[in-house]
C-alpha cells in the first residue's frame with residue numbers, strides 16, 4: 001500500500017480514518033503551523049494537539065457511531081481529540097508502555113465479553129450495560145520506534161517484527177479458535193515504511209539558507225519554511241538561491257507550494273502547508289548546526305541518529321506500507337497496490353455503513369489479480385515440504401548482493417505454530433470451494449470445550465482459583481454462550497455488511513521490550529517489557 005505524503009504517522013493515520021489526503025483533512029504533518037489559529041501543532045504535545053480545532057474532518061469512528069455502529073479505538077493517533085462531539089463507545093488513551101499481550105486481551109475482552117444486538121433483543125436488560133463494538137482499531141508503536149533507533153535492516157528490527165508477528169498470530173489464533181475468522185474482518189495496515197540513514201547523506205541547513213531569514217520551520221525530515229519577510233519577491237529570491245544549491249550539493253529538492261509541488265503529493269491546498277519546502281531525497285537528512293555539525297561528524301566517522309527515517313516521497317519503495325486483510329468481506333488473492341486514501345471506503349463497506357465524501361475510489365468487493373499467486377515463490381510457505389520454518393526472501397534482481405541471504409528470523413522460527421481448534425467434518429457441500437473458506441459449523445461438544453477453555457483462561461488471568469472460577473463461569477456463561485451460538489449459527493455467505501471489523505494499525509511510537517511468548521495448553525501468553533522510549537514520528 002502506498003502511504004500519503006508526507007509519509008509520517010499522524011497524517012497517514014488520519015488519512016486511513018477519513019479517506020482524505022492530508023491537505024484535505026488538515027493534519028498535514030506531525031508538526032505544522034496554522035496561520036489562522038496562529039498556533040503550532042505538535043504531535044507529542046497531546047494537551048495542545050488533541051483538541052477538536054485541529055481535526056476538522058470526520059473520522060471513521062464518528063461516521064460509524066452516527067450510523068449506529070459501536071466503535072472501540074485503542075490508541076489510534078487522533079482519537080483523543082473529541083471530533084466533533086461524537087466519541088467512540090470505547091476509547092483507550094495512548095499509553096507508551098502498554099504490553100502487546102494486554103492489547104490482545106483487550107481486543108478479545110471487547111469481542112467476546114460484551115453482548116451484541118441479538119443477545120440484547122433476547123434480553124433487553126443487557127442494553128443497560130456495556131455492549132459489543134463492531135469496529136475495533138488498535139495501534140502498535142513498537143516497529144517504528146525500533147526502526148528509528150536501530151535502523152530498518154537491523155537484527156533488533158527483525159526481532160521486533162517477530163514479536164509483533166506473535167501478537168498477530170495470537171489474535172488470529174483466538175479468532176480461529178472461536179470460529180470468529182468466519183465473521184470478523186481482520187485488517188493489518190501500516191502507516192509508512194522506513195529508510196536507513198547515513199552520516200554521508202546529510203545536508204547542513206545553514207549551508208543552504210541564512211537562519212536569520214526563517215520565521216518558522218515545520219515538519220521532519222522535510223523542512224517547511226515560512227520566511228520573516230513573506231513577500232512574493234523575497235520568496236522568489238530565496239527559492240532561486242536554494243535551487244542553485246540543489247544542483248551543487250544534491251541530496252534534496254526544493255519546492256514552492258504554489259508553483260512546482262509535485263501534483264501527486266496532493267500537498268498544496270491548505271494554508272497549514274508552508275510556502276517553501278526543502279525535501280531530502282530518500283535516506284538523506286537535513287540538520288541544523290545545533291543538532292549536528294556535518295563536516296565534523298563526517299571527519300570523525302560519527303554515526304548519525306536516528307538510524308531510520310521516513311516522511312519522504314510517498315512513491316519511494318522504501319516508504320511503502322502494508323495492507324493485509326482476511327475475513328468474509330475479502331476474497332483470497334492479491335490486489336493491485338493502492339494508496340491508503342482507499343482504506344476508509346473499504347472499511348466502511350465491510351461494516352455496511354455509508355462513507356462520507358472522500359478521495360477514495362475503491363469499493364468492495366476488491367478485484368483479485370488471478371495472475372499473481374497468493375504465495376510468492378521463495379517466500380515462506382507453510383505448505384512447502386522443504387520449509388524449515390525460516391523466512392526466505394526473494395532475491396531482488398537489481399540488488400548486487402542478491403545472492404546473499406538475509407538473516408533468518410530465529411525468534412519466529414523457534415516459536416511453535418499455533419494449532420487452530422480443528423473443525424468437525426462438515427455437512428456443507430465441498431464441491432469446488434477451497435476447504436479453508438467454507439463456513440464449517442463446529443459440533444456442540446467442541447464448542448462447549450472451547451467455551452469452557454476460554455472461560456477458564458479468563459478466570460486464571462483474573463487470578464481466580466477453581467472454585468471462584470466455577471462461580472464466575474456460572475454467571476457469565478449464559479450471555480456468552482448465546483453470543484457464541486449466534487456466531488456459529490450465523491455469519492454464513494460472506495456478506496460484507498454486518499460483519500465485525502478488527503483493524504490493527506502497525507506504526508509509530510514507543511517501546512523496547514523483551515519477549516516472552518509461549519504456547520501453553522491451548523492458550524497464548526505474550527508478555528513484553530516496555531522501555532522508556534518516547535513516541536516517534
Ligand SMILES: [Zn+2]
Pocket residue numbers: 009144145148310508509536537
Ligand atoms: Zn516514525
